Amino acid sequence: MEVQQQLSLSFWDQDSTSSSLNIGLKHEHLIRSLPSKFTESTEPVLTSLQLKTFVKHSNNNTKSSSKTLDISQSGGTRWNPTQEQIRALEALYKGGMRTPNANQIERITIELGKYGRIEGKNVFYWFQNHKARERQKQKRSALLSLSNSSTVSHPPPLMSLFIESRGEEEEEEDKKEWCDGNKKRRCRSWSEELEVDEDEGDGTLELFPLHPELGR
Amino acid sequence: MEVQQQLSLSFWDQDSTSSSLNIGLKHEHLIRSLPSKFTESTEPVLTSLQLKTFVKHSNNNTKSSSKTLDISQSGGTRWNPTQEQIRALEALYKGGMRTPNANQIERITIELGKYGRIEGKNVFYWFQNHKARERQKQKRSALLSLSNSSTVSHPPPLMSLFIESRGEEEEEEDKKEWCDGNKKRRCRSWSEELEVDEDEGDGTLELFPLHPELGR
DNA sequence: GCAAATTAATGATTTATTCAAG
DNA sequence: CTTGAATAAATCATTAATTTGC
Numbered sequence: 242m243e244v245q246q247q248l249s250l251s252f253w254d255q256d257s258t259s260s261s262l263n264i265g266l267k268h269e270h271l272i273r274s275l276p277s278k279f280t281e282s283t284e285p286v287l288t289s290l291q292l293k294t295f296v297k298h299s300n301n302n303t304k305s306s307s308k309t310l311d312i313s314q315s316g317g318t319r320w321n322p323t324q325e326q327i328r329a330l331e332a333l334y335k336g337g338m339r340t341p342n343a344n345q346i347e348r349i350t351i352e353l354g355k356y357g358r359i360e361g362k363n364v365f366y367w368f369q370n371h372k373a374r375e376r377q378k379q380k381r382s383a384l385l386s387l388s389n390s391s392t393v394s395h396p397p398p399l400m401s402l403f404i405e406s407r408g409e410e411e412e413e414e415d416k417k418e419w420c421d422g423n424k425k426r427r428c429r430s431w432s433e434e435l436e437v438d439e440d441e442g443d444g445t446l447e448l449f450p451l452h453p454e455l456g457r
Numbered sequence: 458m459e460v461q462q463q464l465s466l467s468f469w470d471q472d473s474t475s476s477s478l479n480i481g482l483k484h485e486h487l488i489r490s491l492p493s494k495f496t497e498s499t500e501p502v503l504t505s506l507q508l509k510t511f512v513k514h515s516n517n518n519t520k521s522s523s524k525t526l527d528i529s530q531s532g533g534t535r536w537n538p539t540q541e542q543i544r545a546l547e548a549l550y551k552g553g554m555r556t557p558n559a560n561q562i563e564r565i566t567i568e569l570g571k572y573g574r575i576e577g578k579n580v581f582y583w584f585q586n587h588k589a590r591e592r593q594k595q596k597r598s599a600l601l602s603l604s605n606s607s608t609v610s611h612p613p614p615l616m617s618l619f620i621e622s623r624g625e626e627e628e629e630e631d632k633k634e635w636c637d638g639n640k641k642r643r644c645r646s647w648s649e650e651l652e653v654d655e656d657e658g659d660g661t662l663e664l665f666p667l668h669p670e671l672g673r
Numbered sequence: 674g675c676a677a678a679t680t681a682a683t684g685a686t687t688t689a690t691t692c693a694a695g
Numbered sequence: 696c697t698t699g700a701a702t703a704a705a706t707c708a709t710t711a712a713t714t715t716g717c
Contacts, residue, residue, distance in 0.1 A: 319684050319709065340702080366685060373703065374683080 249451040320363040332365055339372055341365075536579040541572040546583055555588050557581070 322330070333341075333349065340366065341349065347370045549557075549565065557565060557580065566577045579588070 319708070321684085363684080367683095369703085370683065370685085373705090376703085 314323045320359060320365070322359070322367070323357045324360060329353055329356075330364070330371070332373055334368070339368060341368060470597055482496070536575060538579070538626070539573045542569045542575060543571075545569055546580070546587070550584070555584060559586060 329352070330349075338345070346361045346364045349364045350359055351358045353364070479620055521640070546565075554561070559577075562577045562580045565580050569580070596624050
């Protein structure tokens, strides 16, 4: 498994200290040409050759002790943080860092480069993802506590507003599907569920129904 | 895009129209008289004193968990939210709620009444304050980061990471170009070097001192 | 034990929202 | 109202965990 990976990927690992402008964004070509319209042109797709050029060793190893330097450290695939890197990032996060600026990202990158391959964007994305997922976790738990905490005796009144997705009761639901084309839209708002029981005199939708606080 | 935005925004308060509920504010007239920047305020937002009583009774929590019920929970002083209440409110806030309408406030009040004394106006003010303070915090941090980055006069905090730094181009040119015309607002790439001015003179990098003051 | 098959995590991108100048 | 700037949310995609049949 890992061996296979290493074999198949190892040839990316040229020590090209490429200074090419192209970096390894996977779909850079799409990004550039992304008119999202039907541009018939199938844009020059990034070839493996092009991809290859981007590989850069942020700091190159210094030899690095021993050989823990496998494919995960060498580039060509997505960043696979080492334990040290993760520990450091989590320490920073715990210290309060959430959205490091360019300077900070650069420093972190340089520092963590000592432990293995890493780029600035990895740091950036890590914080984005970590923050988002912490938030999600917290939200979920908070919602849960809202719904069934307290004395538990009552049915969750506000919880109906939050339905993140459809019921989980369906166990025998086709398993294939959920990973497939989940075009399902998550329930966005609660206002939709917050059906007022009466007196909806006005049917018009307001974009900003009440903004008493604005103005300065 | 705009259409989508409007549609999606409309969910904020779809049912807020013409709710004749009252939250129990003492100075609702003030709120009502606040400048409504949006032309048709068909919203009798939170108005009319007549229903004050209606919301009031929602705070009589039947169970009231009388133990540890000190003065702050019993009334007579200003609302002192419990942890549960704060968690719930923050969950709602994170879920997207900013300016709940009367119905929503009523429901929230009833629900949170299970955790302790609370009135509709507490909920209302909480959202007002929370929103405002979040904004203030954000503004402050933005200013801080601006002033912090010493030399640079107008560097966007994070997006600068996406800017492909090219040698000595002029600023205005940079500004125009960094977004690849108007077709796609996609930024370039991380590229190899994010130009940072080393004003520290210190090459060593500590992880923790990077940005310890952040946090929330 | 061991890989294929499957599932869970998470890195990387894209899209939607928010705020507030213009 | 429109749009720029920044971010957060949602999504896509790949890797690691793990399960499973042998």
